[in-house]
Amino acid sequence: MSSSQTANNSAAGKGTKMSSLRSLFDFLRRQSIFSLLCLAIFLFLILAAISAPWITPQNPYDNAQVDFFDANLAPGTVSGDGRFVYLLGSDALGRDLYSAILYGLRTSLSISGTAALLALAIGTLAGLAAAYFKGATDMLIMRAVDIKLGFPTILVAMVIMSIFGAGYFNLVIALVLAQWPYYARTARSVALVQIGQEYIEAARCLELPVHRLILVHLLPNSLPPLLVVFTLQLAHAAAIEASLSFLGLGVSIEAPSLGLLIANGSKEILSGHSWQLIYPGLALVLLIFTVNIVGDRLRRILNPKERG
């Protein structure tokens, strides 16, 4: 930081930026078509979720726009008022499934994204604290982590949801509570390796302030494996969110996430409205799968030794 702020440095700075862009491009070129496709789909899904209000014919969360007279229409049917076509059909309440899926994606992504980010922040902080302060702090944090990790996330989330009750924020809280230990464990083990590294000792030897040591030296170097955990946990969060919503322990029925759409669709399984089950599920799988692939490739890149 301190030394590179002089004026004649800007050219060099630009140079590195250019070259980092190029190396990013180089790097992408070396990935398989399949991986790139997955990345593209993932980014596309995010984009679609964000722009849902502008690219859907209907706001399925707005009661004034949805008409249950149009319930259970097959894909391709024109809406009762003739305004648009139900591309992927309509659900049992007359919601346009295509719109509902994009809005649901939005809900799913925002819940799992918020939860994963919060868990990342909390878990990382806890993990770094455990690694840095050692002793009782470490023991307390890690015992909590151990206990949590003894149980599958879905179970923990289920129990928390059944106590807190359904709802957007409760879901986020449940996911955060269920997922922070993964980050804490990773952050701690990475930080322990980093703390053992001599550059941290050097920083201590140079009497750098603790916050500088943790934020400038420890954190950036502990981040890459945490990013991998982040992507994988993001996918996991999306899956868990969907599962909980499916069990009726998730979001509100009025703003259905993908999981709830599937749950609704599952009730129509015998009555022949199978599109209500299949399309939301496909969207969910596409989301989780592409995030997982991205995470997997990230992991391989960051840890070439373990190509699993």
Add this chain to the structure above:
Amino acid sequence: MAAYLFQRLIQAIFVLLLVSLLIFMGVYAIGDPIELLVSPDSTVEDIERARAALGLDQPIWTQYRIYLVGLLQGDLGDSFVYNQPTIQLILQRLPATVELGLVAFLFALLMGIPLGLVAGYYADKWADHAIMNGSIFAFSLPNFWQGLLFILLFSVWLNWLPAGDRGEVDQFLGVSSSLATADGWRHIFLPAFNLALFNAALIVRLTRSSIQEVMSSEYIRYARAKGISNRRILLRHAFRNIQIPLVTVLGLELGNLLAYGIITETVFDWPGMGQLLINSIRLNDRPVIVGYLLVVVAMFILINVVVDVLYTLLDPRIKISGSKS
């Protein structure tokens, strides 16, 4: 060893107490289940009477104390809804869950290990890529959706296999199990496969990465330099090593099977413990919720201990003593 077991015991008690307290309080916070239990035309006195009968009129701490005292005597309390001892309810449903879990476990192993070996052996070849991406796909499939699709496909459209329930049960090794009848097997196939797929994907990945890691390790190269046959290298040197990570993960898998079993049981209407939990949550049946979780927690702790012990048997480097070194 004694010290280790003692330590685990203390920890287990501590965790069980903590879980029981948290869940007890949590479920209390949701509310009492009286409204759901009484018949719709009950009068106010009826409701008060029922509340007193279940001890729900006591302050929460008194309730918890009574529960704890019972717990110390091995009594998990009676279900509000079923009017039966919780433990009996759980034990009644245990065989269904266990048989589903075991069959799924078997499926997962049968699918996972061979595929993992193939992928590991042909590392970075097309077979490997196909298997690995396939496994990512398999564990990206939300369990419940995949189960519903199975039902849609195999039960509704093709009408090959039944979609729910346990089918006919008969005595099998002393417990009533659907593994004893052909009909039972027809019923268990879809749910077990549904439950197994996710775990199979994990086993594939684990087997593959362990095999690959082991095969690229220095001691395998050294074994080759000694002129040992490939067969022996794979079956003795490599396999002996991957048993260790495999056992750990299989322990976790069992946990996963229990947890995801809840969803599979819901989807396929399998009358196991998971269904019991979900129903109890719906009905706010506190003794069953707390009891179920305590039993599950105890099972998890047991699995962990068994895994640890197996670990020491498999890995000569680790000795159980206080903590792993």
Add this chain to the structure above:
Amino acid sequence: DTLRLALAGEHQSVDPHFSRTSPNQNTASNIFETLVSVDEKMQMGPMLATSWQNINPTTWEIELKQGVTFHDGSTFDAADVISSVERIPNVEDSPSSFISLVSSIASIEALDAHKLKVTTKEPAPDFMEQIGGVYIIPSELGVTIKSADFDSGQATIGTGPYKFVSWTPNESLVLKANEQYWGEVPGYSDVIIRYIPNAASRVATLMAGDVDAIDQVPPSDVAVVKARDGLEVSSSISGRLIYLHLDSDREQTPFIKGSEGGEINNPLRDKRVRKALSLLIDRNRIVEHIMDGRAVPAGQMVPEGFIGFNPEIKTPAYDLEGAKALLTEAGYPDGFSLTIHGPNDRYVNDAKVIQALSQLFARGGLKSSVEAMPKSIYFKSASKREFSVFLVGFGTTSGNSSRGLEQVLSSYNKEAGIGTFNRGRFSNPAFDDVMTRATATFDDDEKEQLLKEAATIGFVEEQGILPLYFEELIWAHSNKVAYKIGPVERTLAADFRPVD
């Protein structure tokens, strides 16, 4: 031959006095009998009692049937009735006790082996309905026998058409025909009842041919079942009214805000607003689209055929303009915003219905949203009055509208046990007055008149609650069995007969 049934709800105990919830009574009704019978419209008829007489407001004489034997061969007589009545307060841990059925009894004595004399503490016009609901067990079992003894089969001895064989909780109940049954001989020698709570599985099990009949078919699956060769569907209207309850009492109510979101006074206190809401509800279309036609639009407490049904009250028709006019008249030309609450696992399509209602209200210019929650949380909150507009159902268990009107619409009075389910705290003195008289009279005709009058006040003049529809009870069965629909919410083995 064997009848194989799959039912949605499993009893908690085989003890007929354990709990009054529907599954318990269903099981009990297969094995045990009561003094009076009810039909599918809930109207009383003789059973173990052949006739009864109200000597004076507090004294009743009951004539019992002769020649009835229990499954163990002992004869049924007055002592068994007395013993059964006396056992009821001794049942432990009962979550839904039968005590209220016998609590009005001051004394009960046998005039002879088949004649009883009962005195009540206070005049009790519906006394026979009450005591008529007590299942009769042999006096030999005593008054302290435990519920567990019934579950094991040891004490499961009744006079009903079927005998108990075994019960495997969570799995099945096995019954055997009672060859000595005094009534019509049961159609099947053996019965296996399985319990499959999941509706889809239940339907699938039937379609796979694994069972002969199921209850509680989801309306949306009716078409599929009907389309299948060899399967039939039977249905009857239930006594359960699904209605919207409105907070019509408080100055401010938590879930109603102005059209711009600001605080406003509770508009539901104005009966014009309540009427307007009622007019916004297109009951026919809800029944058609959401319930797949498997419900009957409702405008009052009980359906036709029940005592208290007032044929003059028409089911309100959808009237958007009328509703808007009423709202404007009441001072809400721009409407207001409201949240409809409802359970999502209690009634058929409950969550869908509130969303459909929300859509309908939105058309009337209201800003409306919904919130559905599991019944475990929902009912407690509803009783604590945490909602403003919410969906509930009330199932009439007697053949008249009296209990429904009294518990749902009469002013809340905890001590008197009146208005227990009046969670909206509707209160109208005229209504209360009519109801007091209706419940006190021993004259059936007068009672019916008063109930009709009360219905007019409650549903036409005041619109205390918004009735939506009566649920239909739907069974599906193989065409090899014939099903005669029995009492409301019962699926009894004896009502099935083989088709030759």
Add this chain to the structure above:
Amino acid sequence: MAEPILSVSGLCTEVVSDERVARIVRDVSFDLYPGEILGVVGESGCGKSMMGFALLNLLDPPARVASGSVSYAGQDITKLPHEDLRGIRGNRIAMIFQDPMVSLNPVLTIGEQMMEAVLAHQNVSREEAKARTVEVLEMVGIPKPAERLKAYPHEFSGGMRQRVVIATAFLNQPDIIIADEPTTALDVTIQAQILAEVQKMAAQNGTAVIWISHDMSLLSGLADRVMVMYAGQIVESGSTASIIEQPNHPYTRALMGAIPVPGRKKLEILRGFPPNLLGEFTGCAFAPRCPVARDHCEVERPELRGTELSHARCHYPLQEGARS
């Protein structure tokens, strides 16, 4: 002089990654004679280990032998079918790896790992194999060897483990032992024990030893002959004494001049870096760093000069006599 027991000629290896080919070992040729201890010295990354592995065709993809031959007993090891190769590995040519901590399988007992090497090559009973194992363990100075057969590697110290590996190499009385820096991780006192063992082996059984190290001082006391490697090439080879006293190649001299020895006041400093191994060298690989390089060195590749036993790859060798 006797017939060479191992004859390497024109050995090249390469590593293929991302469409790029790194040529690690370049045109290595030498002969090895029975009973001889041949030292191979060079800086880290110059390709010593890879050459060692190539001799037994032990390279794993993406590394591979690109060309050249390694002939042992009239066969070219680089082209042998797998079964025949297996018969040679560990039997006629044994190898000792660099790191004693990772070359033993952690979950198999010492005894098993040693006995399997006997059983793989000799048609003997388990008892005999065991007896042989105990014998060699005794030889390398492991106390109470029979009891320690059941031990796992982690129960041994680093030095003992390396001695187990060395003992394993002795098991089948091989003709050749290839030792890849087996003492780098050890203390000098333990190192001395192992060196003593190897010396004895070579002297008593006539085993030829290829000892790879980056430590010239160590080789000076151990090896009969030393080959100096730089950037994958042998730049100089000769008897230990002559190399130390009269190095021919400037790199050899620099290498030794950098070692602090008693009485030396100033260390010789070599500037610059080893060349990129991706392409062909245009001139002498060492030219950019060579203190005595001339223009010519940059453009023409020097050939080996001298005899089979003693030669240098330099246009301007330091010793006049070596220039032909």
Add this chain to the structure above:
Amino acid sequence: MSMPLLELCNISRIFTRNDGVFDKLARRLAIGRPLENLVAVDNVSMVVNRGETVGIVGESGCGKSTLGRVAVQLLAPTSGKVCFEGKDIATLPAEEARRARFKLQMVFQNPYTSLNPRRRVGETVIEAAVAHGLVAKADARDAAIEAMGRVGLKPDFIDRFPHALSGGQRQRVGIARALAVDPACVVFDEAVAALDVSIQAQILELLVELRQNSSFASVFISHDLNVVRYIADRVVILYLGRVVETASTATLFDNPHHPYSRALMAEAPQLKAQKKTFTPIVGELPSPLSPPSGCQFHPRCPHAMPRCKTDQPMLRQLGDRHFSACHLEVGQGEEGRIEEAGKRKVVQA
């Protein structure tokens, strides 16, 4: 003699296994593992004078790094005190102690892990000086260039990341980083051990040069006798956490007293054009967890006497600043000296 710059007095450092609550509980019930104490450094005293270079030699695990880390206050000693300019750092007020610690710097062994991979060379070098206000932020870049210049790094390295540097260059950055804060004493912990000889020579020469031009004292830790001999003025030999012998470099190498010192010197490879017969010290390195009684070297010592098993020898002064911890009298056991142990036989042609 003036006051020493840095003085370590009776330093001991014991590592205890980090136990959890449950371990402690189990031990109290006598079913857990017994407590294990590892004495990494045992009652070591040592003085570093201004401008002096002290070498510390010993085998792996003998406590060299621990001692070095105690010296620069990265580790707290279990007992004993570290005095800087005559003052016990532990008793100084916080601010003064911090300044004292700041005067003590360290250069680490591994050039690959001792630099933060995500910071540019310039930042790494000058960060501490800026953080402590030795250099104004505005001058940071120039100061970094100057500090790098001292260790022979060209200015264009300033914006590079460590991965673009060779091992030798990295080690230079590490040295520049330590010197940039103007330390009074620098501990070099195996600073050249991971480097190739040619790079090692560069760094050693750099150190010699720096030592001539600057005034800092240094402690040079190494397991390589030749390197220590080349660079140090005075040498301390450690065995299992204890000082066995210390003397000026010349005295020690010409006239070692302790059998362990002698063995070390005999077995350290020497660049000589003569083949040598290795005669190892018998026995294994003892585990520091259960060190031998008495003189810790006695199980491997060719001159061990009965009392060596029981009595721990104290450091005895043998000459001017020459101390040795051995029961042997001077001259006794001399027959086992270097010449004989390391005798070389001429290679037969």
